[in-house]
Amino acid sequence: MSENNRRDFLKKATLATAAVAAVGTVGAPAVHAAEKKYRWKMVTTWPKNFPGLGTGANNLAKYITEMSGGRLTVKVYGAGELVPAFECFDAVSRGTAQMGHGAAYYWKGKSAATQFFAAVPFGLNAQEMGGWIYHGGGQELWDELYAEFGLKAFAAGNTGVQMGGWFNKEINSISDYKGLKMRMPGLGGEVLKRAGATPVSLPGGEIFTSLQSGAIDATEWVGPYNDLAFGFYKAAKYYYWPGWHEPGTVLECFVNKKAYEGLPTDLRMIVDHAMKAAYQDMLAEFTAKNNSALVQLVDKHGVKLKRFSDDVLAKMGKFSQEVIEEVAAKDKMSGKVYKSFNAFRKQSLNWNQIGEAGYSLARSLTFK
Numbered sequence: 001m002s003e004n005n006r007r008d009f010l011k012k013a014t015l016a017t018a019a020v021a022a023v024g025t026v027g028a029p030a031v032h033a034a035e036k037k038y039r040w041k042m043v044t045t046w047p048k049n050f051p052g053l054g055t056g057a058n059n060l061a062k063y064i065t066e067m068s069g070g071r072l073t074v075k076v077y078g079a080g081e082l083v084p085a086f087e088c089f090d091a092v093s094r095g096t097a098q099m100g101h102g103a104a105y106y107w108k109g110k111s112a113a114t115q116f117f118a119a120v121p122f123g124l125n126a127q128e129m130g131g132w133i134y135h136g137g138g139q140e141l142w143d144e145l146y147a148e149f150g151l152k153a154f155a156a157g158n159t160g161v162q163m164g165g166w167f168n169k170e171i172n173s174i175s176d177y178k179g180l181k182m183r184m185p186g187l188g189g190e191v192l193k194r195a196g197a198t199p200v201s202l203p204g205g206e207i208f209t210s211l212q213s214g215a216i217d218a219t220e221w222v223g224p225y226n227d228l229a230f231g232f233y234k235a236a237k238y239y240y241w242p243g244w245h246e247p248g249t250v251l252e253c254f255v256n257k258k259a260y261e262g263l264p265t266d267l268r269m270i271v272d273h274a275m276k277a278a279y280q281d282m283l284a285e286f287t288a289k290n291n292s293a294l295v296q297l298v299d300k301h302g303v304k305l306k307r308f309s310d311d312v313l314a315k316m317g318k319f320s321q322e323v324i325e326e327v328a329a330k331d332k333m334s335g336k337v338y339k340s341f342n343a344f345r346k347q348s349l350n351w352n353q354i355g356e357a358g359y360s361l362a363r364s365l366t367f368k
């Protein structure tokens with residue numbers, strides 16, 4: 001049925017139902033609910049159609065629009081189209097748009113606690129972030145935090161574990177970080193500072209030229225799938241693993257709280273479950289595409305793949321604990337979120353060893 005026919009049909013159906021409702025036939029509320037249409041805007045911190053992240057936002061909008069049969073349509077705006085990337089949070093907060101897509105650590109200036117909902121160095125991996133948010137108390141805390149800004153928070157994607165970054169010199173000891181200008185946002189950047197480096201925050205679109213011109217010495221971005229697309233191999237020789245600073249970064253979608261609460265129950269459920277589908281789908285996309293990208297980087301582009309030494313990782317781990325404790329001491333809410341996060345990490349350390357890590361070791365005994 002075309003959109004016009006559908007509208008005519010609904011109009012007639014409403015009149016007919018109103019007539020029969022008077023004699024006691026049920027069904028009127030459903031038809032009335034179907035009448036009301038919601039047109040939402042989603043502003044994003046990514047360039048439009050940006051691989052993995054921008055396309056994740058597009059998928060989410062599509063799920064909601066199609067699952068609702070067009071009763072709730074979501075139009076996606078790339079960074080700068082409606083508002084600049086880093087103004088998305090305020091724009092949704094004041095209702096200029098109803099939804100915003102980004103990563104919670106971009107809003108650390110609003111509250112330090114936001115960073116726990118994106119990525120914590122040596123924190124939770126992707127599976128554990130899902131566990132904490134959906135079943136470990138994380139969602140309730142995130143909602144409490146965002147309610148102060150008139151927002152409702154959702155996890156809407158996960159990159160999985162990232163890579164340690166691109167360098168033009170080897171990192172053999174922690175002292176090799178001294179004086180290094182490296183692009184790394186969030187808590188990871190604070191950890192780098194303690195290792196003697198200068199962390200730089202740059203939006204995705206500016207990283208490549210900064211690396212090529214020597215304005216920065218090193219950078220991290222996401223992982224092989226995204227990094228190959230950016231062409232970082234043309235400007236740096238060494239590709240280090242693992243991404244200790246972003247073990248399972250959550251992408252978020254925040255929704256204007258009033259707009260969300262103004263939806264009928266079924267549309268709210270569609271929004272809730274579209275978010276979960278988008279979360280899972282993004283993680284699956286990265287999981288499926290990282291390895292072939294990595295093989296291309298090494299075999300075709302001659303990238304030198306290197307692992308950070310245990311000593312470097314252990315020192316970064318120690319710095320990271322100091323940084324996180326300082327964040328926790330910043331305000332009451334940050335302390336509260338840290339307490340919950342830390343307890344979840346503790347239980348994850350235990351189960352991961354027996355569960356996922358235990359299995360990975362077992363598999364590698366036979367399958368090399």
Ligand code: CA
Pocket residue numbers: 162220221222246
């Ligand atoms: Ca990153």
